[in-house]
Amino acid sequence: MCMAVPSKVVAVDGQMAIVEAFGQTRQTSLLMIDEEVKIGDYLVLGAGGNFAAEKVSEETALAAIEYLSQVLADGLA
Amino acid sequence: MFTEASLHVTLRVDGPSVRTVLVRSTRMVQAARLFAGKQPAEVLHLLPAVFSLCGTAQALTGLAAMEKAAAIAASPAQKSARRVLLLGETVAEHGLTIARDWPLLAGASPALDHAKRLRHALAGLRKALYPDGDWLHLGGGQLRPDSGQIHAIIAQCHATLTQLVGHDLDELVQPIAFQAWLRRESNPLLSLVTSRCWQAVGAGAAFLPMPELGPPDLSPRLQNDRDGVYLARPDCAGRVFETGPLAHWHWHPLLTDLTDRFGTGLLTRLAARLVLLAESLREMAEHAHDLRAEPAAPLPHLDGHGLALTEAARGLLAHRVVLKEGLVGEYQILAPTEWNFHPEGALVRMLTGAPADQDLELRARLLVHAMDPCVACTIAVE
Numbered sequence: 001m002c003m004a005v006p007s008k009v010v011a012v013d014g015q016m017a018i019v020e021a022f023g024q025t026r027q028t029s030l031l032m033i034d035e036e037v038k039i040g041d042y043l044v045l046g047a048g049g050n051f052a053a054e055k056v057s058e059e060t061a062l063a064a065i066e067y068l069s070q071v072l073a074d075g076l077a
Numbered sequence: 078m079f080t081e082a083s084l085h086v087t088l089r090v091d092g093p094s095v096r097t098v099l100v101r102s103t104r105m106v107q108a109a110r111l112f113a114g115k116q117p118a119e120v121l122h123l124l125p126a127v128f129s130l131c132g133t134a135q136a137l138t139g140l141a142a143m144e145k146a147a148a149i150a151a152s153p154a155q156k157s158a159r160r161v162l163l164l165g166e167t168v169a170e171h172g173l174t175i176a177r178d179w180p181l182l183a184g185a186s187p188a189l190d191h192a193k194r195l196r197h198a199l200a201g202l203r204k205a206l207y208p209d210g211d212w213l214h215l216g217g218g219q220l221r222p223d224s225g226q227i228h229a230i231i232a233q234c235h236a237t238l239t240q241l242v243g244h245d246l247d248e249l250v251q252p253i254a255f256q257a258w259l260r261r262e263s264n265p266l267l268s269l270v271t272s273r274c275w276q277a278v279g280a281g282a283a284f285l286p287m288p289e290l291g292p293p294d295l296s297p298r299l300q301n302d303r304d305g306v307y308l309a310r311p312d313c314a315g316r317v318f319e320t321g322p323l324a325h326w327h328w329h330p331l332l333t334d335l336t337d338r339f340g341t342g343l344l345t346r347l348a349a350r351l352v353l354l355a356e357s358l359r360e361m362a363e364h365a366h367d368l369r370a371e372p373a374a375p376l377p378h379l380d381g382h383g384l385a386l387t388e389a390a391r392g393l394l395a396h397r398v399v400l401k402e403g404l405v406g407e408y409q410i411l412a413p414t415e416w417n418f419h420p421e422g423a424l425v426r427m428l429t430g431a432p433a434d435q436d437l438e439l440r441a442r443l444l445v446h447a448m449d450p451c452v453a454c455t456i457a458v459e
Contacts, residue, residue, distance in 0.1 A: 060126045063119075071105060
């Protein structure tokens, strides 16, 4: 599946951000995001992770992370 | 650690050509099983959050499967509103690809301004239809369409895409206009393809388009797929169909013209994405006329089996659900990538026997792009 892990923004530098998910950090471009992005926000990244695709609410992000943690725990990932 | 799913294509060369094509997938095809035991509304809330590229299609297909299971018939206006949302996602996906990825594949700068304008225009679509945000309510949410805003969004998309390709999109998908456009350096990627005479790359392979209503044996195959083998490697009596823009629109005049000239190769496949864009915008405008305000539907008892199919941006998407006493009992998702990147699927057929020259990896990359996987894909030549 083209499942994406909502990633938490840990640093913002202009049009780039460092995001974290499941202990892994990576850099992504914010060029496709219209809204303001700040530390603590959650982003869904496009395939490959080069561009952030969407900003999601914390509630939605945490629900998705809980589900994906279960996928990982059940060995389905 | 959670690793993002991906595809890995290995081309094994023997002498002058590719002897074997191996496709390895780390896609989590059985992850939807974990929806079992959850409330239907909870699953519908999760679907657009965990699918990065086609969240609207995933959620709407899940909604349709649950409605079938519970014998709920959404009204024509609700169906039109959902169709507008689905087509909007298709326009976003393919429009962003043409603006961002096509130039990059040809070594040019991406048209990020166009990509951003398109995204910005479509971002308001859900709110213009369902201002309360309940577009995934079973039976239909509170539909209060803002017709002016919806038509403005469609017009903005049309104008942005026309500016991006340098030609009116509706006219461009006419065979004569398309040929003229190609001759005057249409687009960096298509210029690369024509200048290298790669229009027919991959055209020698068998073309097996997905039937309009999906594989005839889809329902029993899903129902009996206890170990997930069918979800990972679907087939229909041994045939592996392809799905996506060309499979769906292969009868379109531009695509039949290009198929006559170059077969179902690279150029025809790239052109199919332009056709899908033009047709999606046209259909969005048609559905926008059928919208009307409606209250949210009451929730009935949720029990039963449902299978729903959606022609999403990348092809046929299937969701099967079993609802038991108001909860999800079983859940399966079969996505287009499992057909197109099947170990015996269209990509493998197109690359097997390909000339093993210095451009093999680039041609393979363009074919992978044309088949449009929904996850990252690496290519290795051995």
